[in-house]
Amino acid sequence: MTTALQKARTVLALTSNYAAAYAVKAADVDVVAVYPITPQTTIVEKIAEFVDDGELNAELIHVESEHSAMSAVVGAAAAGARVFTATSSQGLELMHEVLHIASGLRLPIVMAVPARALSAPISIHGDYSDVMNTRDTGWITYIAASAQEVYDTIIQAYKVAETVLLPAMVAYDGFLMSHTTEPVELNDEEEVRRFLPRKDRPNVLKPEKPITMGAFAMPDYYYEIKYQVQEALLGSLKVIEEVDREYGRTFGRSYGVLQTYRVEDADYIVVAYGGASFGNAREAVDAAREKGIKAGAVRLRVFRPFPADYIAKLLADVKAFAVVDRAIAFGGPAGGPVFAEVVTALWMRGIDTPGLSIVHGIGQRSMYVEDFVKIFEMLKDGEKSKVVYMGLRL
Amino acid sequence: MKVVFKTVWDLPAEELFASGHRACAGCGPAIAMRWLTKVAGPNTIVVNATGCMEVTTTQYPETAWMVPYLHVAFENAAAAASGIEAAIKTLRRKGLWSGKTNVMVIAGDGGTYDIGLQSLSGMLERGHRVIYVLYDNEAYMNTGIQRSGSTPKYAWTTTTPVGKAIRGKIQRKKDIMGIVVAHRPPYAATASISNLVDLSNKLKTALEYTEEGPTFLHILAPCPPGWRYPEERTVEVARLAVETGYFPLWEYDHGKVRLNPPTSAIAADPKRRRPLKEFLKIQGRFAHLTDAEIEELEKDVVANLEYLAKLASL
Numbered sequence: 119m120t121t122a123l124q125k126a127r128t129v130l131a132l133t134s135n136y137a138a139a140y141a142v143k144a145a146d147v148d149v150v151a152v153y154p155i156t157p158q159t160t161i162v163e164k165i166a167e168f169v170d171d172g173e174l175n176a177e178l179i180h181v182e183s184e185h186s187a188m189s190a191v192v193g194a195a196a197a198g199a200r201v202f203t204a205t206s207s208q209g210l211e212l213m214h215e216v217l218h219i220a221s222g223l224r225l226p227i228v229m230a231v232p233a234r235a236l237s238a239p240i241s242i243h244g245d246y247s248d249v250m251n252t253r254d255t256g257w258i259t260y261i262a263a264s265a266q267e268v269y270d271t272i273i274q275a276y277k278v279a280e281t282v283l284l285p286a287m288v289a290y291d292g293f294l295m296s297h298t299t300e301p302v303e304l305n306d307e308e309e310v311r312r313f314l315p316r317k318d319r320p321n322v323l324k325p326e327k328p329i330t331m332g333a334f335a336m337p338d339y340y341y342e343i344k345y346q347v348q349e350a351l352l353g354s355l356k357v358i359e360e361v362d363r364e365y366g367r368t369f370g371r372s373y374g375v376l377q378t379y380r381v382e383d384a385d386y387i388v389v390a391y392g393g394a395s396f397g398n399a400r401e402a403v404d405a406a407r408e409k410g411i412k413a414g415a416v417r418l419r420v421f422r423p424f425p426a427d428y429i430a431k432l433l434a435d436v437k438a439f440a441v442v443d444r445a446i447a448f449g450g451p452a453g454g455p456v457f458a459e460v461v462t463a464l465w466m467r468g469i470d471t472p473g474l475s476i477v478h479g480i481g482q483r484s485m486y487v488e489d490f491v492k493i494f495e496m497l498k499d500g501e502k503s504k505v506v507y508m509g510l511r512l
Numbered sequence: 513m514k515v516v517f518k519t520v521w522d523l524p525a526e527e528l529f530a531s532g533h534r535a536c537a538g539c540g541p542a543i544a545m546r547w548l549t550k551v552a553g554p555n556t557i558v559v560n561a562t563g564c565m566e567v568t569t570t571q572y573p574e575t576a577w578m579v580p581y582l583h584v585a586f587e588n589a590a591a592a593a594s595g596i597e598a599a600i601k602t603l604r605r606k607g608l609w610s611g612k613t614n615v616m617v618i619a620g621d622g623g624t625y626d627i628g629l630q631s632l633s634g635m636l637e638r639g640h641r642v643i644y645v646l647y648d649n650e651a652y653m654n655t656g657i658q659r660s661g662s663t664p665k666y667a668w669t670t671t672t673p674v675g676k677a678i679r680g681k682i683q684r685k686k687d688i689m690g691i692v693v694a695h696r697p698p699y700a701a702t703a704s705i706s707n708l709v710d711l712s713n714k715l716k717t718a719l720e721y722t723e724e725g726p727t728f729l730h731i732l733a734p735c736p737p738g739w740r741y742p743e744e745r746t747v748e749v750a751r752l753a754v755e756t757g758y759f760p761l762w763e764y765d766h767g768k769v770r771l772n773p774p775t776s777a778i779a780a781d782p783k784r785r786r787p788l789k790e791f792l793k794i795q796g797r798f799a800h801l802t803d804a805e806i807e808e809l810e811k812d813v814v815a816n817l818e819y820l821a822k823l824a825s826l
């Protein structure tokens with residue numbers, strides 16, 4: 119038996135955006151609807167090249183807005199097609215209404231989101247304000263940390279989405295990843311298609327078996343239908359892990375739902391997400407350890423469903439932790455959105471490890487390794503239960 | 513237009529829009545739904561915008577639709593239909609879809625003239641093979657009779673009340689056909705639920721032309737509570753709209769404009785046009801109109817007929 123692993127390796131130098139486009143091609147997607155926005159645009163440009171060169175047998179719909187992009191892939195997925203879209207920032211906000219509809223209709227849409235700050239003031243630079251605003255939309259949400267992981271995760275996302283019948287987004291750092299070139303090993307496309315076989319979904323728009331999708335529900339049914347989304351999304355964590363393992367067996371790379379770095383004997387842990395934050399966190403762990411601080415770092419690779427048990431387990435026995443958020447939960451009790459989630463996960467399990475909420479990298483304000491070293495020092499000094507707006511000029 | 517049906521007796525008997533839905537008695541749009549589905553037939557996917565027709569026909573776990581049906585939101589029916597059409601196209605290429613399938617948008621005036629105008633324009637410009645049917649009851653009825661871009665001048669609605677300073681809607685009705693035709697689709701036509709044979713032939717024609725590109729049908733569909741007339745008079749009100757010249761029947765077919773009966777006869781011989789008052793007086797939404805206001809509206813009607821006759825003569 120020849121496996122993909124034994125075949126010649128194809129390694130290309132790709133940005134995360136191009137890696138996303140290559141994953142879409144490998145997945146033999148049928149319908150793509152995308153509207154340009156920085157830093158997403160190079161994804162749709164690359165896909166347009168694939169379609170126009172006949173390398174991807176898909177319809178590329180040049181929609182007139184992101185609202186229509188999401189609506190078009192909802193329609194196409196409802197008709198049984200495998201679909202893709204991508205956006206950032208204002209585009210994701212414009213889609214917001216339809217994000218809820220996509221999960222409510224249980225459609226396995228896959229979307230790439232190079233994360234970007236939100237207006238006003240308008241900023242094309244990266245942070246995770248856009249992604250965090252989709253927290254309660256019922257989407258599976260991955261946050262990748264390398265171009266390779268973007269490629270692998272988009273392929274995994276199709277399998278997960280089509281299994282649990284929920285939409286999935288794959289987010290990553292706008293610019294810092296979307297426009298940074300890294301080596302990416304591509305899979306054999308035949309092998310990807312075997313990994314992603316076409317399955318008949320039970321509920322699609324077919325004249326042979328007419329169904330009504332998008333019905334109107336009164337208080338006697340609405341709650342149950344939405345609860346099913348909740349059940350499916352929470353249950354998808356197991357599927358995410360299974361698919362990741364199967365992907366590892368087939369293609370030789372897997373990631374888990376959390377990535378850890380030197381956590382085994384750590385007293386202090388920094389939780390981060392995205393490539394730049396976690397890269398800095400890792401370097402800071404090494405630097406802090408040289409200073410005698412037993413530091414460790416955790417990267418949240420899956421944000422929805424929130425891997426609460428895993429996070430709680432990691433943080434249960436450390437002396438203190440910090441979460442670095444690249445988004446502000448305006449007016450909230452905790453500064454950063456993910457800090458609030460981590461604290462909730464701990465509280466629900468009766469764990470009272472002290473924590474520090476760090477907001478950083480807003481609108482791509484530079485995050486330095488020293489900043490992260492500082493976080494470990496603050497933790498060691500017993501700082502806790504407060505919000506630190508790092509890198510902010512006052 | 514292709515004449516597939518000569519009389520009402522030729523129209524399809526099979527029902528694909530079930531009775532028992534929750535639309536009001538005498539609902540003009542519901543009459544349209546029945547004939548749209550009958551004529552389009554079972555190989556049709558309906559994409560419905562939020563509005564009266566969606567809300568009254570799909571109350572979970574029941575449905576009035578015996579064809580595949582999708583409702584996504586208010587402003588995006590044309591975009592969702594674009595996606596379905598693109599899906600069918602690719603899946604057919606890949607051997608995963610067989611048979612001819614119509615994709616038919618059904619949207620109200622709010623979902624078309626106003627909030628859905630952008631997605632409609634995008635769909636028309638991209639040339640999707642979709643038929644877009646606008647059922648026009650001239651206001652946002654589902655949310656309780658608010659004015660839309662389609663509401664006629666001076667009409668009462670709950671957001672254009674008849675007050676001491678302002679009496680009804682200030683602005684004119686938007687020329688949606690003009691906007692659609694500006695996209696140069698193969699076919700666009702107006703129709704009325706009072707003229708079923710004309711409506712059905714236009715739908716058949718549009719479905720056939722949809723193989724070339726997007727087509728559009730603008731159907732006048734009166735609403736008893738919104739227009740404030742007794743529910744048994746829906747068809748009569750719709751007929752008066754046509755016979756007074758308020759709602760002309762015409763079609764745009766590959767660049768050529770044609771007036772259809774009875775509008776063609778009215779335009780040729782103004783004496784055959786019934787006075788606008790006959791249409792206005794049975795509707796409570798126009799009850800406050802002065803003679804001068806009626807005269808002004810009548811002038812608009814005549815000017816519009818002359819404009820269309822001129823287009824038809826080109």
Ligand SMILES: Cc1ncc(C[n+]2csc(CCOP(=O)(O)OP(=O)(O)O)c2C)c(N)n1
Binds near residue numbers: 564
């Ligand atoms: C984005 C959005 N805005 C507003 C609404 C509320 N809404 C639902 S239906 C409707 C009016 C529909 O009017 P129209 O398209 O004319 O259809 P009708 O109800 O008259 O049949 C409105 C305003 C909505 N559902 N979605």
Ligand code: SF4
Binds near residue numbers: 542564653654737
């Ligand atoms: S309000 Fe008008 S359009 Fe809506 S269901 Fe009643 S009659 Fe029909």
Ligand SMILES: [Mg+2]
Binds near residue numbers: 622649650
């Ligand atoms: Mg209306």
